[in-house]
Amino acid sequence: MPEGHTIRYMANMHENLFRDSIVSAESPQGRFADEAKRITGNALTGTSTHGKHLFLHFGSDVVHVHLGLYGWFHFFRGGEGSKRDSVRLRLNNGLYASELTGPTRCELISEADTAHITEELGQDPLHENADPDEAWAIIQKSRKPIATLLMDQGVIAGIGNVYRAELLYIARQDPFLIGADLERKVFDNIWSNAVRLLRKDAETGFIQTVDLSEFSDEDRANVGKYTNTVYVYKRHGQPCFMCNTPIKTMRLAGRALYWCPTCQK
DNA sequence: TTAGCATGCGTAC
DNA sequence: TACGCCTGCTAAT
Numbered sequence: 001m002p003e004g005h006t007i008r009y010m011a012n013m014h015e016n017l018f019r020d021s022i023v024s025a026e027s028p029q030g031r032f033a034d035e036a037k038r039i040t041g042n043a044l045t046g047t048s049t050h051g052k053h054l055f056l057h058f059g060s061d062v063v064h065v066h067l068g069l070y071g072w073f074h075f076f077r078g079g080e081g082s083k084r085d086s087v088r089l090r091l092n093n094g095l096y097a098s099e100l101t102g103p104t105r106c107e108l109i110s111e112a113d114t115a116h117i118t119e120e121l122g123q124d125p126l127h128e129n130a131d132p133d134e135a136w137a138i139i140q141k142s143r144k145p146i147a148t149l150l151m152d153q154g155v156i157a158g159i160g161n162v163y164r165a166e167l168l169y170i171a172r173q174d175p176f177l178i179g180a181d182l183e184r185k186v187f188d189n190i191w192s193n194a195v196r197l198l199r200k201d202a203e204t205g206f207i208q209t210v211d212l213s214e215f216s217d218e219d220r221a222n223v224g225k226y227t228n229t230v231y232v233y234k235r236h237g238q239p240c241f242m243c244n245t246p247i248k249t250m251r252l253a254g255r256a257l258y259w260c261p262t263c264q265k
Numbered sequence: 266t267t268a269g270c271a272t273g274c275g276t277a278c
Numbered sequence: 279t280a281c282g283c284c285t286g287c288t289a290a291t
Binding site (some may be wrong): 031067068069070071088101102105222 | 279280283284285286
Binding site (some may be wrong): 002003052066068069070071103104131151153160161162163164206207233234255256 | 271272273274275
C-alpha cells in the first residue's frame with residue numbers, strides 16, 4: 001500500500017528494467033486497452049514522480065498512474081508476467097514485465113497535462129530541490145490540526161497515513177495542535193525526517209521508521225515482540241516503546257490516526 | 266464462502 | 279461527513 005516512497009520505488013524499477021527499450025503493452029482487464037495499443041512499439045524515455053503520482057514517459061505520451069489505496073505494480077523476469085486477468089497494464093520488453101493492478105487512476109496524458117497535475121500538489125520531500133518553506137507557509141496560516149495538514153497532498157506531497165503518524169511521533173508532536181500554532185523547529189523536524197525516511201524507504205519499497213540502534217539490547221527484544229518497523233501506526237492498545245502508555249487511535253477526517261498520548265503532548 | 270478492512274481520493278449531500 | 283471505486287488479504291461465518 002503506497003505512499004510516496006512506493007511511487008519512487010516503482011519509478012526506479014521501471015527506470016532500471018525498461019528505460020530506452022521498446023515495450024509492448026496490454027490491458028488484460030480491458031480498461032486501458034486502447035491506450036496500451038498506442039504505447040506498444042514505443043520506448044520508455046523516462047520516469048518521474050510527484051508525491052503519490054507516477055509518470056511513465058513514452059516520448060510525448062505519458063502514462064499517469066495513481067495507485068490509490070490498493071493499486072500495486074508487480075515485476076517479473078521474462079516478458080510473460082503472471083497472466084492474471086485483473087492486470088490493468090502489463091508492459092514487457094522481452095526481458096522483464098511489469099503489471100499494474102487496482103490503480104485508482106491509469107490514463108494516457110500529454111506532457112502539458114503532467115504540469116497541470118503537479119502544480120496542484122505540495123512540495124515533495126523526495127525532490128532534490130523541494131522547498132520546505134512552501135509547506136511551512138501553508139501550515140502557518142491554517143486552523144486545521146497538523147495531523148490533517150500532513151495528509152493534505154497540497155501541503156506536502158507523498159505523505160500518507162503511515163508516515164503521518166510516524167512523523168508526528170518522532171517529532172513528539174500532539175497531532176491535534178492547529179497548524180498556526182506549530183513551532184518552526186517542530187516543522188523542521190517533521191520535514192527533515194520526511195526527507196530522510198522517504199528517501200531511505202524508496203530504496204526498498206517498505207516503510208521502516210523505527211531506528212533499532214536507539215534501543216538497548218533488552219529493549220530491542222521488547223520492540224521486536226510488537227514490530228520492528230513502526231512506532232505507532234496500527235499499534236492501537238500496545239505499549240509505546242518509550243513510555244509504555246497504550247497507543248491511542250481515533251478517526252480524524254475519515255482516517256485512523258495513531259498516537260502516544262504521553263509522548264505527544 | 267462472505268464480510269470487512271486497507272498506507273487514497275473525488276464527488277455529492 | 280458519507281459514499282463509491284479500484285483489488286486482495288484476513289477474519290468471521
